[in-house]
Amino acid sequence: MKKNDKDEIRILAFLCNWCSYAGADLAGVSRFQYPPNVLDVRVMCTGTISPYFVIKAFQEGMDGVLIAGCHIGDCHYLKGNYMTAKRFGVLREALKFLGLEEGRLRLEWVSAAEGEKYADVIRSFTEEVKALGPSPLRKKTTAKAEVGA
Amino acid sequence: MSDLKTIVREKLTGGADAFLCLKNEEGTTLPALITDADSPELELVEVGDSRYPLGKILINLLREYPDKRFAVLVRGCDERALIELSKLEQVDLDRLVMVGMACSAEEAAACGCPRPYPGDVALGEKVEAAPGREVIEEVESLAGADRMEWWKKQFSRCIKCYGCRNICPMCFCKDCALEDPHLVEPGVIPPEFPSFHIIRALDMTGRCIDCGLCEEACPADIPLRSLYRKMQDIMEDKLEYRAGESVEEKSPLSFLGTEHDIEKLEQEERHGR
Numbered sequence: 001m002k003k004n005d006k007d008e009i010r011i012l013a014f015l016c017n018w019c020s021y022a023g024a025d026l027a028g029v030s031r032f033q034y035p036p037n038v039l040d041v042r043v044m045c046t047g048t049i050s051p052y053f054v055i056k057a058f059q060e061g062m063d064g065v066l067i068a069g070c071h072i073g074d075c076h077y078l079k080g081n082y083m084t085a086k087r088f089g090v091l092r093e094a095l096k097f098l099g100l101e102e103g104r105l106r107l108e109w110v111s112a113a114e115g116e117k118y119a120d121v122i123r124s125f126t127e128e129v130k131a132l133g134p135s136p137l138r139k140k141t142t143a144k145a146e147v148g149a
Numbered sequence: 150m151s152d153l154k155t156i157v158r159e160k161l162t163g164g165a166d167a168f169l170c171l172k173n174e175e176g177t178t179l180p181a182l183i184t185d186a187d188s189p190e191l192e193l194v195e196v197g198d199s200r201y202p203l204g205k206i207l208i209n210l211l212r213e214y215p216d217k218r219f220a221v222l223v224r225g226c227d228e229r230a231l232i233e234l235s236k237l238e239q240v241d242l243d244r245l246v247m248v249g250m251a252c253s254a255e256e257a258a259a260c261g262c263p264r265p266y267p268g269d270v271a272l273g274e275k276v277e278a279a280p281g282r283e284v285i286e287e288v289e290s291l292a293g294a295d296r297m298e299w300w301k302k303q304f305s306r307c308i309k310c311y312g313c314r315n316i317c318p319m320c321f322c323k324d325c326a327l328e329d330p331h332l333v334e335p336g337v338i339p340p341e342f343p344s345f346h347i348i349r350a351l352d353m354t355g356r357c358i359d360c361g362l363c364e365e366a367c368p369a370d371i372p373l374r375s376l377y378r379k380m381q382d383i384m385e386d387k388l389e390y391r392a393g394e395s396v397e398e399k400s401p402l403s404f405l406g407t408e409h410d411i412e413k414l415e416q417e418e419r420h421g422r
Contacts, residue, residue, distance in 0.1 A: 052351075055347055055351070056344075058343065059343060059344055072417075073415060079405035079406045080405065082406030082414060083405045085414050086401055086410065090351075090355075093386075094347070094350060094380060095347075097288065097296075097379050098343060098347060099293050099294065100297065101293055136294065137342070
């Protein structure tokens with residue numbers, strides 16, 4: 001991804017260490033093609049993702065946020081992703097009430113064996129976010145940032 | 150009111166070590182802790198029409214005096230707050246005696262409370278009120294981009310006085326996310342959208358007991374109550390939970406998962422495939 005391309009969509013993906021991060025790795029070693037608009041953040045479990053992190057990501061100008069973890073029943077910590085599932089529904093509705101398109105936030109279950117699914121998810125999510133365009137919460141480029149560029 | 154005075158005396162002689170209520174001192178309403186049935190302060194106690202988050206004081210009192218029992222004057226909202234606080238391990242209901250008072254018809258109508266009376270009413274007459282939904286309906290009639298503009302306009306009036314948090318009976322954290330420089334940039338007024346207000350709204354989800362003190366305290370007339378009310382609607386819709394109602398049932402956001410959650414989610418996933 002080019003550093004200062006203003007029109008390029010940026011997506012932040014929170015991937016759980018045990019399933020989805022390994023799934024993304026598998027997509028890489030299997031050479032499945034997917035768009036380069038995603039920045040990964042590896043977390044030990046999706047259950048550790050506070051809704052604050054998602055808010056912060058949007059505040060910092062991300063156009064979409066993906067949360068990917070183990071399938072229900074497969075959590076390495078047994079119940080971590082139940083928390084994620086519960087939080088996610090509430091968070092998405094809350095953001096919708098405040099006027100953010102619901103398509104900008106997505107939850108997917110991707111196992112360590114699902115490299116192809118990971119690539120598919122990134123493809124379809126990137127397309128969806130591209131259709132929505134840059135986030136209305138993106139900060140206007142400040143003078144400071146321009147000098148730095 | 151002589152009625153309240155009698156009740157305070159009754160409770161103090163009948164097992165409670167102190168009675169927490171409001172007093173009227175030279176025209177100003179203040180919280181009062183009466184510890185003695187013969188206290189001259191007893192002459193000043195009053196039901197009045199002011200509200201005060203007495204639960205906030207109780208959290209500290211219960212902690213400071215772990216072997217004492219307290220009686221407290223509660224309105225419907227105070228009772229809901231104490232119930233929710235007990236599930237969050239902030240108050241011990243076993244050491245509390247709640248003396249219920251119902252809000253008057255004028256108070257209830259002005260406040261728009263979902264339930265302007267506690268479970269047991271010792272003072273006043275029960276009246277019903279209907280919570281206002283005008284703001285929520287107005288917001289929902291707007292499309293995505295207009296909706297965000299509408300909220301941005303409301304939040305742009307914020308002077309970051311923290312009044313909403315300070316008055317909130319459900320806010321008790323020692324480290325507040327609103328003061329975390331990584332989440333809310335210090336020194337920026339009005340606070341950036343969506344940081345400050347959205348963080349508060351999310352923290353209120355499954356917790357707000359709809360007392361409306363935040364909106365009463367807000368000097369900028371931001372429709373906070375409607376925002377938090379909507380969060381409770383979402384909570385009920387998604388997770389079948391409403392704060393302040395059951396003494397036993399905890400907010401689904403405060404634990405990982407139960408058998409019921411697991412079955413539901415597994416079913417959903419099977420359907421999704």
